[in-house]
């Protein structure tokens with residue numbers, strides 16, 4: 159299977175490197191925080207990317223497509 163890339167922030171990331179995607183925007187209360195309101199995309203090796211809600215939705219859509227929503231793969235023939 160090929161491994162599609164998704165653009166997150168300004169980085170093309172292979173979908174298989176993504177561990178999880180935040181459902182809620184980041185908030186930690188730190189005045190210095192530069193990630194407030196952004197969505198975290200967690201990668202392997204303790205890395206994270208940060209994106210907008212739209213970017214987050216794109217990632218989820220791409221992951222859904224790549225993982226394949228449970229579509230009746232076994233449904234032919236039986």
Ligand SMILES: [Zn+2]
Pocket residue numbers: 184185186187188191192193194
């Ligand atoms: Zn923060």
